[in-house]
Amino acid sequence: MGSNAGSVPFYLKTNRSFSAIRRYAWIFTVLIGLGGQFVPALGLLVPLIMIALVGMSLFKGKYWCGNFCPHGSFFDNLLQPISRHVKIPQFLRSRLLVAAVLLFFIYNMTNRFVRVYGLLGTDSFYERLGFIFANTYLMVLLVGGLLAVVINPRTWCHFCPMGTMQTIFYKLGKALGLTKKTDQKVTIKHPELCHSCGKCARVCPMQLTPYLEFSANHQLGNESCIRCYTCVYNCPAGILQMANKQKLMKEKAVFAENIFYEDFDVQGK
Numbered sequence: 001m002g003s004n005a006g007s008v009p010f011y012l013k014t015n016r017s018f019s020a021i022r023r024y025a026w027i028f029t030v031l032i033g034l035g036g037q038f039v040p041a042l043g044l045l046v047p048l049i050m051i052a053l054v055g056m057s058l059f060k061g062k063y064w065c066g067n068f069c070p071h072g073s074f075f076d077n078l079l080q081p082i083s084r085h086v087k088i089p090q091f092l093r094s095r096l097l098v099a100a101v102l103l104f105f106i107y108n109m110t111n112r113f114v115r116v117y118g119l120l121g122t123d124s125f126y127e128r129l130g131f132i133f134a135n136t137y138l139m140v141l142l143v144g145g146l147l148a149v150v151i152n153p154r155t156w157c158h159f160c161p162m163g164t165m166q167t168i169f170y171k172l173g174k175a176l177g178l179t180k181k182t183d184q185k186v187t188i189k190h191p192e193l194c195h196s197c198g199k200c201a202r203v204c205p206m207q208l209t210p211y212l213e214f215s216a217n218h219q220l221g222n223e224s225c226i227r228c229y230t231c232v233y234n235c236p237a238g239i240l241q242m243a244n245k246q247k248l249m250k251e252k253a254v255f256a257e258n259i260f261y262e263d264f265d266v267q268g269k
């Protein structure tokens, strides 16, 4: 598929909040990140979020990032309007940075947990534990927020430790065959109708290029895709959808059947 997208502006600001959760989940981020500084127990909700996102990634890749993440909602809803919305530098998308941030996160959290562990059994144990998570949430709010304004709303998402953990568990889910029925990927229904306009790439929060990356089975295999539907809703040809392998096979079978009958009708005339 060639590209006709070179002469038009890239990185368009578009609506990405297609559900109430995506529109309002940012409240949760502010509540824990800022509220947790005064009521540290709020931070104890974070481990539940971590369990949910890791569990979901085993079956659906980075679906959480595009559809439930409170920070993602904060970046997309509150900060996108004031973001410079420019290209995310390659360095911030590099494997080196992704690995370094994950290792630092693990090291830092382990250190803090070890210190708090000494308080186990005392009244302040849970308060200090909650404070660790609330502080981490606040740090993402500030650093991710700054990057969102100066560069692009989803800049943080390229090296977020939670996103990296999802990618790792997604690979595990694929290896164990857990994703077969549940993993919905961006799918191009009719590649022959693609204008190569690049709109799917220009609206993608993760700055991926779906129209240049579809595999032979018409699906986007890029593990950085957060399944946010933004490309699906914005494709002017209406040829993108989210589909798992089963749906894809079913549609292919129906399509082949229709072609067969069309040929049959033509030849029968």
Ligand code: SF4
Binding pocket: 188, 193, 194, 195, 196, 197, 198, 199, 200, 201, 211, 234, 235, 236, 237, 238, 239, 240
């Ligand atoms: S937005 Fe649709 S028509 Fe345009 S390049 Fe992407 S898939 Fe093709």
Ligand code: SF4
Binding pocket: 066, 186, 200, 203, 204, 205, 206, 207, 208, 210, 220, 224, 225, 226, 227, 228, 229, 230, 231, 232
């Ligand atoms: S490719 Fe589509 S679904 Fe995936 S992150 Fe980009 S816009 Fe969202």
